[in-house]
Amino acid sequence: MVPEAALVIGALFVLALDIAYGRRRTLESRLYIAVITGTVAVVAAMYGAFSSGLADSVFGGALILDELTMATRLGVLVLAWITLTLAGSTARLRHPAEFVAIVLFATAGFTLMAAAHQLLVAFVALELASLSLYILAGFDKSKPESAEAALKYFLFGGMSAAFLLFGFSLIYGLTGSIELHEISAHLAGHPPTPLLSVALVMVLVAFGFKAAAAPFHLWAPDVYEGAPVSSSALIASASKLAGLTLFVRLLWPGFGPGAGNVSTAAGAPGWLAIVACLSAASLLLGNFAALAQPNLRRLLAYSAIAHAGVMLLGVIAAGDAGNGPLFYYVFTYGIATIGAFGVIAVIERTSPCQRITDLAGLYRRSPLLTGCLAIYILSLAGIPPLAGFFGKFTVFAAALNLGGLAGPAGWLAILAIFLSAVALYYYLIVLKQALVCPAPVAPSAAPSSSVPDRIPVPPDAAIVLVFAALLLLLLGLFPSVLLRIF
């Protein structure tokens, strides 16, 4: 519990410090202090997560500390650190301390989600994270889009939480336990009932929402577009990682006996079939809808939906191949996405960055941002040697190893491989604006000067952006570093 304690104490400390000393200071310095305090808390939590060691059962089985817990906690903390730093250098917030505190609370929720090994703890952790994220989505009170994003996110999230709780209560009623291993033992000993199917479908609805998988994806484009950039970054990256870890733990160790089989065409029915359907729908909808997006953030949202399809494929394969491929994929996806949002955030300090065409001429305005953006986008597109490529490769290999092309898992992998060619198109459209198209000459600029304004990059933002880009490159070159953990 050290990481959670560190994060919560850090959050309270941020608030207290702001109340005690922040009143007479400028917003910038208050934000600065809050971010520094928050970073200390995150680093302390990292140390705690790293030194906690492995344990099968903590607090009477409520939590589990295995390799997946440790990896997810560290991954989430890295992503939260990047978010905080980006927020510190780019956000213009009226309540900086509250923002940082809520990010820390959300992160505490994520680390708990990573460790939850019991239905109730899982639900509480999920709600702690979700409630914080609703607030973060609506944090920019000056923009109506932000309020819309928060409302939409809240309504969908609340609905999915209700489904999840209903599903949990049915499972408790069926099996008489909220402990995952007892549920699993019970399910293995009894034939599946229709009620169990209802319960599993309800859990999967909540999962689909959390992973932004079609057809539960509708919130994603609006939230990505309307929420403050740092909030979107956190929702798109750390929240995904924690959510995937939570649900893969619920599904395989918990409801594993009800999984069924999708590695052959006529496999036994189970929740895997539903996950496979969600995966196919997300892959198709995400990739094709992204083609038509003129708005950069909505494009990232649809690309997130497409990536959710691959993640669900990783969930399908996790029963056989373990959590390694899935974790690698989600974590590196998180890094690339948070980086892309970071670039947007830095650009937005000086000029609007909503449409893809707003990136035009970025290579003249800021070579650093262009280079970083190219790495993030190419990683999302799955171009080697970046991490996004190997993530896809290992997930597809795991899915194909389930049964070759004999069943839906293999077909999904092939579908995803071909759709990656579709995806390359819209990613290249983004990069075309950044790297090829000339910048529009500002009407205020002197007619003789064709050099557009340079975008200043704050040093701390530059450091995390370069860090994220290097991480993608190094993890892509040496993926064993992560895979070896599992």
Next chain:
Amino acid sequence: MNALPFTIYVSFAGALLALAAGTRSHSAARWIALVTALTSFALTLLVASSFVPSPGLQTIIDLPWIAELGIRYHLAADGISLTLLVLTGLAATVGVLFSWNIEHRVGEFFALYLILISGVFGVFLSADAFTMFVFYEIAIVPKYFLIANWGSPATREHAAMKLVLYSFAGSALVLAGLLWANAVAIAHGSVSSFSLNDLAAAATHFSRGEQIGLFALVFTGFAVLAGMFPFHTWAPTGHVAAPTAASMLLAGVVMKLGAYGCLRVAMPLFPVGLAFWQPTIAALAIIGIFYAGFIALVQEDFKFVIGYSSVSHMGFVLLGLAAANSTAVAGAVLQMFSHGVIAGLLFAVVGRMVYERTHTRQLADLRQLPLHRLLPFAALTFVLAGLASMGMPGFSGFPAELTILIGVWKTSPAWAFFAGGGILVAAAFTLRAIQVSFFGSTQLSPVAASASEPTHAGSPLHYEPITLAEKVGTALLLAATVYIGLKPDVLLDWITPALQSPLMQGALKGGSL
């Protein structure tokens, strides 16, 4: 041998250096690029000078890379790879010389150019399918930016996107095939591995249906990049829109990546599939030779003539591969080298020497100009390159196509008969291009004088002279084609032993009808 991997590393380091230097000095970036390309060319020649041909790949580096999936960083070379490495080094050097006049974002241009080159070197050196795939993709993406940034303005964005999506769709087929092959191999009891040797050993246990399906996926994926009909349409548009050096590289080297992948991966791994698809490939190759040849015959854009001629000549390579006997395959590799050199020459003349001076590629406009008098050097080069392209004895195209035809005859005289007709078509479109472009008019007609940009109004047209860089580049390429034309044994002595390796023999035996 051990020096070969440095071609990859040197090119990559050169790319970073050129990028860094380009922000300060354009000429520094150029010189860095030239030195880098020359270094890697020299490395390949150095290795070639002491190369002892032996059957099978000679391993250079073999390190565990991703142990979880049995992926190794395995670089190896044999006579076939060495032939293509020398070609890459030559084409890279000459390409830098012909891009000497690039003035816009010089550092980035040469950085992308050298990354592309390092990817190409990597593919030719890989003996692990995963390693090869990584390098293959590294070579794809820079092409988009090279064309979209520095290509001809009217069509570059469309052409660049088309080219990259075709290449990427092809590589998606390859990826699907490799992953599926690995999955099937595991299902048959092998451990996970992407080494070409291991996959080939595992594939002997595959069922006939699996072999046929896998061969179709992998071969088609690579053949897209080799310009196989009906997946060739990216090639002419891409070549035409690309800046000169990129056209030279695309036609000269990148299309060979596809053919090399077919030869190195698809054929040895899935010989049963090869036997099944052999007639289809041969038919598509012959259609490609004629179809692209006839289109080249009626093109009004000079660069499109050369673009389609590349597709036509690559048809011979694919036909040689489809014939699947050692003579034909050796001829195919020789043709890869030969076409790499000749296509480089043709694109250099059309894209750099002519277009950048006359600012037109339309044959109707060029017909009005007495180009053989205005640009005698370009005219001479084009005539020589055209002769080489037609397969005249004395140039590399002759032994290459002759070897292919002899080999194809052994497999099927009918194929050889048809393909022989293709040589006539090639002669026809090449002669037409020579005649119309350079010898269309003996005098300057008034229409042309007003249409073009004379440097001194009133006086006869006068173009800036051919630069030294262009002359050196041309001389290098001409020397290569004449040398190989007179002494094809130099390369054949490397290639033929490489085909005796167990891996290749499996493919060739499976492929004999």
